[in-house]
Amino acid sequence: MTRHAELPLESYRLAQYSVQVPCYICEEGNTFDAEFCRYCYAPLALAHQANCQKIRPSMIATIGASGVGKTVYLGMLMDMLSRRTSRTQMLARGAFSITLQQTTIAALSKCEFPEKTANEPDRWNWVHSQVRSQEQRRATELIMPDMAGEAILEEMNHPFTYRVIRSLLSKSAGIIILVDASTIERGRGDQDYFTMKLLTYLSELDPGAKNGSRSRPVSIVFSKADMCTLSSADPEKFARERATGLWQHCRERFPKHRFFAAAVAGACGVREKFGIGEVQAPLRIEPRGIVEPFEWLLGQMK
Amino acid sequence: MNEKYAKWLNWGALAAIVVGFGVGALAGMPKLLGLGAVGLVLLAFRFRSWRPKVRPAETQTPAFTADPSASSSKKLPRAAAEISSDPTNPQALVEQMLSQGRYALLLRSQIIGNLSPDQLAETRESLESNSSFVPEGEVVLGPVDDALVDGKLEDHEILTCRAAVVRVEPYFLDRFPITNREFYEFVAAGGYEELPIWEKEIWPAMVEFVDETGQPGPRYWREGHYPLGEENFPVIGINWFEASAYARWVGKRLPTDAEWVKSGAWPVALTRTARFQRKYPWGNTMQASRANLWGSGPGRTVAVDATPGGVSVGGVHQLIGNVWEWTASRFVGQHDDDDGRWSPQNELRSVRGGAFDTYFETQATCQFQSGENPVHRRHNIGFRCAVALSDLAPEVTEYLTGAGEADLADDTYDDNAHDAAESTEKVNA
Numbered sequence: 001m002t003r004h005a006e007l008p009l010e011s012y013r014l015a016q017y018s019v020q021v022p023c024y025i026c027e028e029g030n031t032f033d034a035e036f037c038r039y040c041y042a043p044l045a046l047a048h049q050a051n052c053q054k055i056r057p058s059m060i061a062t063i064g065a066s067g068v069g070k071t072v073y074l075g076m077l078m079d080m081l082s083r084r085t086s087r088t089q090m091l092a093r094g095a096f097s098i099t100l101q102q103t104t105i106a107a108l109s110k111c112e113f114p115e116k117t118a119n120e121p122d123r124w125n126w127v128h129s130q131v132r133s134q135e136q137r138r139a140t141e142l143i144m145p146d147m148a149g150e151a152i153l154e155e156m157n158h159p160f161t162y163r164v165i166r167s168l169l170s171k172s173a174g175i176i177i178l179v180d181a182s183t184i185e186r187g188r189g190d191q192d193y194f195t196m197k198l199l200t201y202l203s204e205l206d207p208g209a210k211n212g213s214r215s216r217p218v219s220i221v222f223s224k225a226d227m228c229t230l231s232s233a234d235p236e237k238f239a240r241e242r243a244t245g246l247w248q249h250c251r252e253r254f255p256k257h258r259f260f261a262a263a264v265a266g267a268c269g270v271r272e273k274f275g276i277g278e279v280q281a282p283l284r285i286e287p288r289g290i291v292e293p294f295e296w297l298l299g300q301m302k
Numbered sequence: 303m304n305e306k307y308a309k310w311l312n313w314g315a316l317a318a319i320v321v322g323f324g325v326g327a328l329a330g331m332p333k334l335l336g337l338g339a340v341g342l343v344l345l346a347f348r349f350r351s352w353r354p355k356v357r358p359a360e361t362q363t364p365a366f367t368a369d370p371s372a373s374s375s376k377k378l379p380r381a382a383a384e385i386s387s388d389p390t391n392p393q394a395l396v397e398q399m400l401s402q403g404r405y406a407l408l409l410r411s412q413i414i415g416n417l418s419p420d421q422l423a424e425t426r427e428s429l430e431s432n433s434s435f436v437p438e439g440e441v442v443l444g445p446v447d448d449a450l451v452d453g454k455l456e457d458h459e460i461l462t463c464r465a466a467v468v469r470v471e472p473y474f475l476d477r478f479p480i481t482n483r484e485f486y487e488f489v490a491a492g493g494y495e496e497l498p499i500w501e502k503e504i505w506p507a508m509v510e511f512v513d514e515t516g517q518p519g520p521r522y523w524r525e526g527h528y529p530l531g532e533e534n535f536p537v538i539g540i541n542w543f544e545a546s547a548y549a550r551w552v553g554k555r556l557p558t559d560a561e562w563v564k565s566g567a568w569p570v571a572l573t574r575t576a577r578f579q580r581k582y583p584w585g586n587t588m589q590a591s592r593a594n595l596w597g598s599g600p601g602r603t604v605a606v607d608a609t610p611g612g613v614s615v616g617g618v619h620q621l622i623g624n625v626w627e628w629t630a631s632r633f634v635g636q637h638d639d640d641d642g643r644w645s646p647q648n649e650l651r652s653v654r655g656g657a658f659d660t661y662f663e664t665q666a667t668c669q670f671q672s673g674e675n676p677v678h679r680r681h682n683i684g685f686r687c688a689v690a691l692s693d694l695a696p697e698v699t700e701y702l703t704g705a706g707e708a709d710l711a712d713d714t715y716d717d718n719a720h721d722a723a724e725s726t727e728k729v730n731a
Contacts, residue, residue, distance in 0.1 A: 083597065109662050266659075266682070267674055269633070269650060273642035283633075283650075284626075284672040285661040286682065287596075 024050055024057075024143070026167040040164035041121035045096055046128055046143060053093075057128060057141035059171050060297065064178030065194045066149030069223040069264070071114050071125075073178060074146050075104020076264050077290050078127060088133040088295055093141070100125035100146055108264070108285050117148040121164045124148065133298060140298065153194070156201045170205045174217045174297040181222035181231035181261065184242050192243045195220075199249040217256040217300035219293035220246070226263035232289070235259035256300055262289035381490030396421050402487045405429055406474075406689045407553030414695040426701060433474035433689070434565065434616040435702065440467050441564040442579055447669050450581045457575045468560040475557055475565045476686040478606040478619050479536040479627060480548065482520075482528035488548050489526060494518035499550040504543045507677065511544060520544070521679040534605040536625045536684035542651045542676035545628045545685040554687035559631035559652050559671065561688055566622070566655075566668035568615040581667050583614035583621050588663045593623030596661045603658055603682070622666050625684035626653040626674070633673025650674055657682035 020029030023037035024046040030037050034044050050057060062070050078101040081090035092098045103125075107114040117124060124145055131140045147165060155162040169175075177198060183191045199218075206214055220239065225232040230242075236259045239247040250257045265282035273279050382401040396417065399408060405428035408417060417425060442455055444465025449455060460467065495518075497505060513523035521539030523529070528537070540548075542556075549555050557565075569579040580586060582593075590598035592611040603624055613619050621627075631652045635644030650673030656666025659682055664670065674683060691699060 109664055266657075266672070266680075267678075269635070269648045269673055270645040271635075271642050272645050276642075278645060281644075283674070284656075284665050286657065286659040287661055288659065 021047055021051075023047055025164055025171070036122045037164075040162075040167055042145075042164050042168075043096065043126050045094055046126065049094060049128060055141050057143045058173040058301065059143045059168060060174045060176060060294075061147075061169055061172040062144060062176045062178065063147065063152050063169075063198060064149060064223070065153070065180065065191060067116070068149060068178045068180045068191075070149065070178055071100070071117055071146050072104060072108070072264050073176075073221070073223060073262065073290065074127065074144060075100050075114065076108070076287055077294055078129070079105050080287060080290055081131070081294075088131060088291065088298070091130045091132075093128045093130055096125075097127045097129055100127055108282060111282055111284070113279075113281065117146055119148045119151045119154075121147075121151070121162065131298065133295070135299065140301075152198070156197055166205070169202060172216070173301050174219070175202060176219045176221060176293055176297065178221050178223045179243065179246065180224055181228040181238070182224045184222070184238075185228045185230060192245050195243070196245045196249050199246070199253060203253045214253065214255060216254070217297050218250070218254045219297050220250060220257060220259050221289075221293045222259070222261040224263060224265075224268075225261040225289065226265050226267055226286075228261075232261040232263070235261045258293075258296055260289055260293040260296075262293065263287070264290065381487050392416065393418075393421075396425075400424060400428060402491065402552070403428075403432070403484050404552045405432070406687075406694070409694045409698055410553060411695040414697055422697075426698070429474065429698070432477060434477050434614075434618045435691075436470070436473055436475055436561065436565045436616055438470060438472045439564070439569065440469050440571070440577070441560050441567060441569050442466070442577070443468050443560055443563055443669070445669065446579075447581055447664065447667050450579060450586060450669075453578055453580065453586045454572065455577050455579055470558075470560050470564050472691040473557070473561055473688050474691065475561065475616075475618055475688045476554075477617055479625060479684045479686045480545075481534050481606055482523075482537050483533035485520065485537040485540070485548060486528055486533075488551055489519045491551075493547060493551050496547075496551070500547045501543055504677075511541070511679075513539075522681065534607065535603050536606055536620075538603060538625055538681055538684050539679045540684070541679045542628050542674075544679075546630075549685075549687040552687060554689040556628055556630040556685060557688035559629050559654070562621075562627065562629050562654050563668050565616055565618050566614050580615075581669070583612060583618070583668065588666075593620075593656070593666065594658045595623045595656060595663065595666055596659055599623070599658050601658065621655050621668070623656050623660070624658055625655075625682055626657045626660075626672065626680075627655050628653055628674075628683060628685040633671065635671065635673070644673075648673060649676075651676045653683055 016032045019032065021032050021034075021044060022029055023040060023042055023044065025042040026037060026040040028037060028039040030039075030044055030047075036043055046057075049055075062074055064070050078090060078092070081088055082092070082101070092101070104114050124147055127142075127144045127146070129142050129144070131142055133140075145164075145168065147168075151162050152165060155165040160166065177195060179195050180191050202218075203214070206216055220235075222228070222231040222235055222238060228238075231238040238261070239250075239259050250259075264285060264287050266284040266286035267282075268280050269283050270278050271281040382398050396408065399405070405425045407413065408421075408425045409429060414422065442460055442465050444460075444463055446455060446460065446463045446465045449459040449463055493499070494508065494511065500508065511518060513519040513521060513526065515525045517523070517526040519526050520528075520537055523539070528535075546556055566583045567579045567581075568583070569577055571577050582588060584592055589611070592609060594600075594604050594609055606620055606624070609620055609623065612622055614621055629652045633644070633648060633650035633652045653672050653674050654668075654670070656670070660666045665672070674680065691702075
């Protein structure tokens with residue numbers, strides 16, 4: 001026995017599928033209802049927002065080795081700028097943009113650092129925000145992802161492993177590089193080498209490299225300055241004396257660069273976590289030097 | 303120089319230069335050139351003693367970037383130790399010790415007998431005006447902030463939060479954190495050279511306890527002096543050992559954790575199983591105007607009496623905000639839960655109260671404990687001192703009870719205090 005049923009054709013859906021939505025990061029076409037770009041795994045919400053609000057947000061990449069404090073830095077920066085009423089203010093665009101701030105602040109208020117960022121790009125937190133400052137009349141639209149340090153290293157060692165990183169670094173209008181000051185102070189060179197590698201990679205992707213006009217501003221931030229008083233006293237001198245390779249690379253390859261020191265924790269202690277072992281944990285939260293690198297970068301990007 | 307006279311001298315000199323050099327050169331008259339030279343000499347004489355004007359205290363740069371010329375010793379008040387006094391004259395010695403803030407030392411049993419009635423009265427007055435008396439009683443220590451929403455703590459809540467009930471003996475706590483001016487007395491009197499008041503294990507490291515110019519003193523001072531205009535600011539850039547040495551020098555000590563919390567939280571036993579305790583010295587809700595914290599202050603330290611709204615029940619100022627305060631206790635942490643605990647290898651000292659750059663209000667409560675390496679000299683850690691009533695001469699106790707100024711025990715707030723104490727002992731057990 002046969003049964004008759006009415007199935008709506010929904011031809012408008014077919015029409016939507018026929019029009020590709022270009023990813024804002026890698027510019028490859030995607031279906032309109034995809035959550036992430038199928039090529040680079042960046043959230044398509046960025047593209048939808050840009051299209052419907054008719055804006056072209058700039059991008060700032062925050063990069064550094066694994067465990068250097070990228071998530072804490074970005075989360076804290078967002079929270080400080082969204083709580084402030086003077087100078088520079090930041091307003092999140094889209095609910096997804098608040099997740100990073102929320103998870104970071106929730107962990108810090110409990111005297112813990114947030115969990116390590118996963119290597120998979122579809123699990124990264126992306127921030128799309130509007131930044132207003134006293135110096136600029138018009139608000140700046142910004143996209144800032146929180147990328148995993150191990151993924152960045154993998155992409156540097158094996159280019160095109162993480163397409164999203166390559167695309168983002170090529171397009172970024174400004175770069176914030178975080179370097180662990182306490183590791184450098186202890187005399188371990190791995191941070192210096194990692195950052196040199198990063199700077200070389202960045203200079204290859206610099207859009208101005210071909211015509212010799214390297215104008216992309218780079219803020220080099222010595223993180224965890226609470227554990228290294230030398231870096232907070234004079235970051236430039238600290239780089240010159242303790243991270244010579246990094247200092248030399250910056251001078252030669254990035255005419256627009258400046259060194260900063262930043263700390264989120266006032267002091268850190270060791271916590272014994274059952275089943276994990278000893279981990280560093282903040283004893284109290286006293287942000288210092290968080291906003292300055294960002295404000296300098298914004299000023300240079302004008 | 304008289305201002306009016308100086309003004310005429312300026313104009314006269316300028317006119318002489320213009321007429322002398324201008325007309326002399328144009329008209330070719332060498333005599334007028336001499337007049338110009340005289341004008342130049344006059345101007346040089348006028349500005350011989352010129353000095354840049356010192357900016358008012360409000361616009362001074364922070365301590366760590368202060369202009370070195372600003373901290374000239376000539377502009378600072380002299381320390382009591384610098385004013386010569388006859389060491390054989392007991393009267394002068396007592397006066398000097400009182401002006402140095404060492405009244406607690408004079409009230410010790412060994413010394414009090416040597417004071418004249420007038421001196422004793424003056425010393426007692428110093429104690430009362432500079433210190434707050436905190437009666438004996440119990441205080442809850444631990445992560446009980448969330449349970450303090452209504453200000454009431456039940457015994458079962460104390461158990462759930464893994465907090466501890468600690469009994470505190472009566473003591474006096476400084477009403478204000480130690481200021482630059484007070485610490486300057488210690489530095490000027492040679493406190494950094496008096497080895498007996500320092501912990502023996504720190505003697506080899508004491509050569510590093512110097513200011514920005516290498517003189518003994520707090521880290522952000524210059525040439526042994528605090529920045530001009532900051533005499534009433536809390537002393538910062540001192541480590542735990544320097545704070546302890548100062549406290550010993552004035553005849554006091556650093557407060558214990560329990561003492562510090564008790565003076566701010568001011569606990570009162572309500573029933574046999576419940577007690578009242580404050581989250582902040584002024585109550586249970588954060589009021590930004592009462593404390594200098596990240597979101598509510600100018601982003602730097604302020605004078606110790608700048609936030610009068612934050613005073614505690616007992617009259618202790620600035621327990622919350624402005625600077626963290628060293629305590630005598632070790633850091634144990636308060637987030638010991640099923641996930642883990644703070645390592646005892648940290649070897650940190652407890653600091654309390656939050657500072658001008660403390661970001662979270664939850665980290666600037668009476669209960670919140672943070673830790674710091676005892677040799678670190680931070681930009682936002684100061685201290686205040688305490689002295690136990692039992693350390694002072696019996697005459698002080700008699701005076702206090704006789705004057706009826708304070709009950710030595712706060713258990714009298716509740717008729718069932720005895721029962722409450724018993725139940726607390728059970729909680730402790």
